[in-house]
Amino acid sequence: MRIRAWLCVAAMLAAGVVAATPAAAAAADSATVVPIQVTGDPAKRFNLVLLGDGYTEADLPTFRSHVDRHLNTLWTIEPFKSYRSYFNVYAVEIVSAESGVDCDPGLSAPQRNTALGMGFWGGCNPASVQRLLTVNGAAANAYADLATGTNRGNRQLIALANSGTYGGAGGSNATASGGNALSALISPHELGHSLGGLQDEYDYYGRGVPGDTYTGPEPDSAHHTVLTEQQMRETRAKWWRWLGEPSEAGGKIGRYEGGLYLQHGVWRPSQHSMMKSLGFYFDQVGREQMTERIADRVGIMQGGTATEQPVGADRVLWVDTLHPVSHALAVTWSVDGKAVPRTGNARHLDLRKLRVAPGRHTVTATVTDPTPFVRDPAIRNSAALTQTRSWTVDTGVRTPPVAAPLAITGSTATDRPVGAGDVVYVQTSQPTDRVPGVRWSLDGRPVADAGNDRDLDLDTLRLSQGTHRLTARVSDPATREAVTRTWTVDATSPDVGYALSEPLLTLTRPGRPTEYVYNGPFTMGLTGTDDSAGQVTSEFRLDGDGWHNYYGWPTDARSPFLFTATGTDVDGLVYGNLGSGGLSLSPFAERSPGYGRHTIEYRGIDAVGNVGAARAFVATLIPPPPACTRVVSGRHAGTLVVTAGVTCLREATVSGGVTVRPGTTLVAERSSIAGSLVSAGATAVELLNTDVRGAVTLTGTTDHVTVVGARVTGRLALVSAGTETAPILAGSRVGSLACSGPAPVDLGAATIVLGATSGRCHLGSRPAA
Incomplete structure (x- = not known):
């Protein structure tokens, strides 16, 4: 999760250290246990118990909505999605005397009278950190005990605080704020720790403080190593079976430096995964381990015909298995070690059809999980994924009739x-x-x-x-x-619609994704819809990287996601990065600005697990205009001369022409110029969705020229002095066009030229139809 390593570790030590009061134990009798999902006997399932703290009677609908969001998000993430049927889920509705939790968001905030004593700052400890959200562990377990059949050995507690502040903790008593944009993603990360035995992949210990260098031996962690890829292959160690494959968390499975809270000297399998960055999936290495641990907590062979006494050869044998949501378990049968052919994966074997020889024989049923999530034979053949049940069959035994009503x-x-x-x-x-x-x-x-x-x-x-x-x-x-x-x-796939901030330019072409051009940060909101009840979880991915949960913006679930060239720092982490390094990362990670063309795909997953088809749009980001030293808006009579600094026309109407002196800059946005525009030796000229009713002559611009969505009645001349970069000429309409120097860049949106074209303009323009 995005809570830092020290938060996870500290919480494992601190989340249950507060002794329960007699009042807390007595109050547990008045709580309400709501079975959310019961797939079997709690003794044969892994039980999730969600508790609420700081929810008054009037707040209980809010608690229920928080529970729904956490669970619906969890079931979209593998392997929880495939093995949902292995879990029982219970919500314990606890009424607190006051709304909210202690020290939220600061140490000066009041302490609340709540049932579980949850609080930020490690329970209002000035030496702790705000995001450490602790719970009275004894009180939490007293309430969880009300879920009949669950105990500390077969359950995981997740205590939700009635708060929109970001925070949580790991361990057997995991915590999360119920109402924060990212809180529903804390739960699967914490289950990665407590259920899967996975480690954090952060390359730092505290936010904004880079980790040091690992100097120890080969780590015990399944997803950290000091080996090279060649050494992993040669020794068949760690994740060698997955190397080079597309990662479920984006990119390829390989070797990426950083992990175990250190920046150097230790490597992880993927650029980012659930154990490094909230919002991404587990990669194959983590998913394989999670699959083993989930199966190991339940027992895939659930029962069947009794094995204590020899059975006759005149009867039918039965086995009971678990049933994953995504695939069927495989059942094979053998007699004295020899496979019985053509059993068709059946859960029964009719011994009468085998005609075994007189005497005693051993019949064995083997149940195996054939999931592609597992490649390691040691895991496949472990008791978690392969179990057997054997009988002694004696042909001298006669089976008495047993009435079994059809059911x-x-x-x-x-x-x-x-x-x-x-x-x-x-x-x-x-x-x-x-x-x-x-x-x-x-x-x-x-x-x-x-x-x-x-x-x-x-x-x-x-x-x-x-x-x-x-x-x-x-x-x-x-x-x-x-x-x-x-x-x-x-069988209806969910639909997801997007809403973007206003672009400089929009380009639509039949059969191709809509394209947008921006010259600064832009936002994206995703909204999922479905024909059935329940949450639609929206996801997106950037340039083919890993699918990422859409949670709004980290500070507000109702706000859209913000993309920028190098990302935005939010509480010591970077989000929305279009540049190198990935969508979200630590602030000290190396990255270059992400100017250029980006494909953003989006899709939805509905409440029953249907995954909608991915659709896409294209966003091209160009550098933003320079800061204005002078702003002209409204009407400007006569000629405008730019003599110093950066003059910005913003929704301005200039009744004459415009002259841009050497060393100065003009940025015209959604404006109109009645005359011609002339510049010689200007630093930069930008015409953005602007009309020029005369000619435009730009000679020897020393930094850049950007013409996007402009309409030039006369001739547009881009004259090079041999020093400027290639001009941007996109989605515009000009009377005629002349170019010298670098050919213009069209950003995928050609310019319509009504008249003649001369010079090196062919890459950035097309003639009028």
């Missing part, structure tokens, strides 16, 4: 729509002498049997946009009884 004993939840890419499952009663059949239908039409009839991968159906009705029909082959279960399938 659907478990399934994908039906109280919310499922996504078009989900795997939907049913579990049935498990008789010993027969196998209930499952048949699927979509909108009343049968779905072809894919082999394992208990799991249906909707992604293979390539559903059309809209809402569909999915039905599983379970039938008993002996009694011909049948039971059904039905789901609503939301």
Whole structure:
């Protein structure tokens, strides 16, 4: 998360050190536990428990909205998205006597009477830092214990403070401000620590203070190394299996210096990832470790036919497995170590069909998670992702009839729509002498049997946009009884619209993204919409880099995101950087200005996990005009002469011509000049969305010429003295054009020339149609 390394470490030590008061323990009895998502027995799931502090009775709707935002954001991030079904989620609604938390935002702010005693500044400690948001750990666990079946060994607490100030902490008692623009991204980062065992990838310890140099041995961290890429490949160490591949967090998996709070001497896999910069995804290295740790907390083999006593060869064996949202687990069967062919990934094995030889045999079911998130065989073959269940089969044992009423004993939840890419499952009663059949239908039409009839991968159906009705029909082959279960399938992709600040120039061409030209910072707001209820999470990426969560602006979720040539420093971190180094980074990282053309893609993820198609626009950033020493607005009678400094025409109307003397600068924005414009030896001339009804002659400009969106009735002459850079001539309309010196740059927006063109103008203009 964006909370710094010392904040995470300190919080792990400090978040639970305050002793609970008797009043806190007693008050826990009056709190309300709201099951948000229950996918199974808490003893067999990983349980997230979200607690609220500083929310009065009147604030509880706010708490609920904060919980929704945190969870909806979490479920868009892999591997949480694929393994959402492995989690139970509970919200504990706690009514505090006062609204807000202690020392928010400063030490002089009042302390509040709240149930969990949450506070900034490490609990109002002047020696701490503002962003360290602590909680009374004993009180938090007392309230969390109200979520029946959860305990400190099978749950993660996330305490949300009723605050819009940025802050949080890591550890088993993680905290986050509920209402800050970035707060929903703190939770997955903290789960990276507490659940995944991942380390921070920051190259500094305190904000704005660069880290030193690592001098130790090869780090234990799975995503830090001192090895070169060649050494990783030669020794098959660390992330060698992922090297060179596009990173899920942007760029390529490789070797990027900095991490473990140090700038030098240690390397990480990606330029940026969830463990370095809030808003990006986990890269493949972190995602692989997270996948292992999530699976290890639950047990992918959930049960099945009892194994304690030998079973007969005259019966059906069963196994129960977990069911990821994105794919089905693989089940294989073997007898005495030899694979049983053509079992079709079934959760059952009919021993009667095997005709085993008389005597005793060992039958084994192996459940494996085939997720592409894991490449390391040691992880794939670990108990987290591969589990077995074995039986002794004795042909001399006779299985007595066991009545098992036909029933659907478990399934994908039906109280919310499922996504078009989900795997939907049913579990049935498990008789010993027969196998209930499952048949699927979509909108009343049968779905072809894919082999394992208990799991249906909707992604293979390539559903059309809209809402569909999915039905599983379970039938008993002996009694011909049948039971059904039905789901609503939301196959409509979410839509995201964008709103930009006003550009200098807009260019639209059929079949191509809209292009915009800016000569200074610009903002982007994204708004997601969907045909179903729930949050649409908007994302964007810059020039093909990693997808980045759209959270508004770090200081205000309601404000648009701001792009600048080198980014904006917000509380010791840089956001919105168009230059080298990435979209967000530490302020002391090396970067060059990002002038030029940029492609910004955007998309949405809806509440059921449908990912909308990415769309794009292009933004070209050119350097801003120089600062004005004189501003002319409104009407100016007669000729205007620029004799010193920088004269700016801003929505001005000049009734005569304009002369720009040597060494001076003219910037004309959304203005009108009735006569001609002449400059000789000027430092710079910029005509931005400006009309000139005469001719324009710019000779020997020493710094730059920028003509964007201008309309020149007469001749435009760009005459070089051999010293200026290439002029910018974009999206304009001129009577005729003459150029000498460097050919103009058109920024992708050609200029219409009504008359003749002479000289080196061909790259920046086109004749009138």
